[in-house]
Amino acid sequence: MTSILIFMSSSPPRLRSGGIAGGIEICITFPTEYVKTQLQLDERANPPRYRGIGDCVKLTVQDHGLRGLYRGLSSLLYGSIPKSAIRFGTFEVLSNPMRDATGRLDNKGSLLCGLGAGIAEAVLVVCPMETVKVKFIHDQCSLRPRYRGFFHGVREIIRDQGVRGTYQGLTATLLKQGSNQAIRFYVMNLLRNWYKGDDPSRDMHPLVTALFGATAGAASVFGNTPLDVVKTRMQGLEAHRYKSTLDCALQILKNEGPQAFYKGTVPRLGRVCLDVAIVFVLYEEVVKLLNNVWRTD
Structure with missing residues (x-):
């Protein structure tokens, strides 16, 4: 946490804005991310534990209390701040040379810059963050949960699998995050x-920004949920069953059918629309605030 605070205090206003927006957003929307991940991990090949979204929430609260819906939050919170900072910072760096004299960015430019931003955040933050999060959530389903907390879990993963263990599903994550941000920034722009x-x-107006952000989020959900399902499986505790990202996709198709690629779509749709709306609104408003506080000549 200290390193994150140092990172935030020494970063330009737009990086700070992205980080602040990401941290607030994940605290609000994490339960929907938890439910989405559980449903994606609940394979048809094994007896399914959950009958749907409501049943997942009910059983989680019944077994672990309301705090159970926030299992794995720490991994996303530690990662969401630098992730959003890198996302918006990379987008600004890439897009500035492509803007015209009025500051307008064309749609092709926004697509390419969004793709670049998604790849940057995938490599630097998202893949290890998502791997730890998925393992935490999957671990909670075990009869004897192994991980006692964020740092304990990270130590155990690295001890067992090395640093590579936190980069499971990198290819799927690159595809997911690259397409995610390409679609979102394109639609938003x-x-x-x-x-x-x-x-x-x-x-x-912030309400207009929120509406546009939610629309961009919905477009990304329908566009790349199959990649998200594959990524989740590649990062779960049963990832050793798959030889590669392609093998994982083929096994899902063979054993569970094409509909399995859209598991968790509804909770993901709810979370992502809220996520993108909140982040874009907070980003724009925090940029205005920080530009007034930290004026640069």
Whole structure:
């Protein structure tokens, strides 16, 4: 946590804004991420434990209390702050040279910059963060949970599998995050340009930003949930069953059918729409605030 605070205090305003937005967002939306991950790990090949979203929530609270819905939060919280900072920071660095004299970025540019931002966050933060999160959540299903906390879990994973153990499913994560951010920034930029029309300086009300963000989030969910399912399986405690990302996808298709690639879509849709809406609104508002507090010449 100390390293995150140092990172935030020494970063430019736009990096700080992305980090702050990411930290707040994950605290609000994590239970939906927990349910989505549990449903994706609940394979048809084994007797399914959950009959649906409500049943997953009910059994989790029954067995572990409300705190059970936040199992694995620490791994995402530690990662979400630098993840969002890297995402928005990379997007700004890549997009600045591509903007015209008015500051407008065309849709092709937003797609490419979003792809670059997604790949950067996948390699630097998301893959190890998601691996730890999935293992934590999967571990809770065990009769004798092994991990006692974030740092204990990380130590155990590295001790058993080395640093490579925190990079399981890297290919799937690169595909997921790259397509995620490419779709989100493309849709967001498309809607923003449409809204502003011929007046690039026109202000966007936070509610408009939230609506556009939720739309961008929904587009990314329907566009890449199959990649998210494969990534989750590749990072679970049973990842050793799969030879590669492709083998994982083929086994899911063979054993569970094509519909299995959309497991967890509803809770993911709820979380992602809220996630992207909150992050874009917070990012824009925090940028305004920090630009006033930390003025640069």
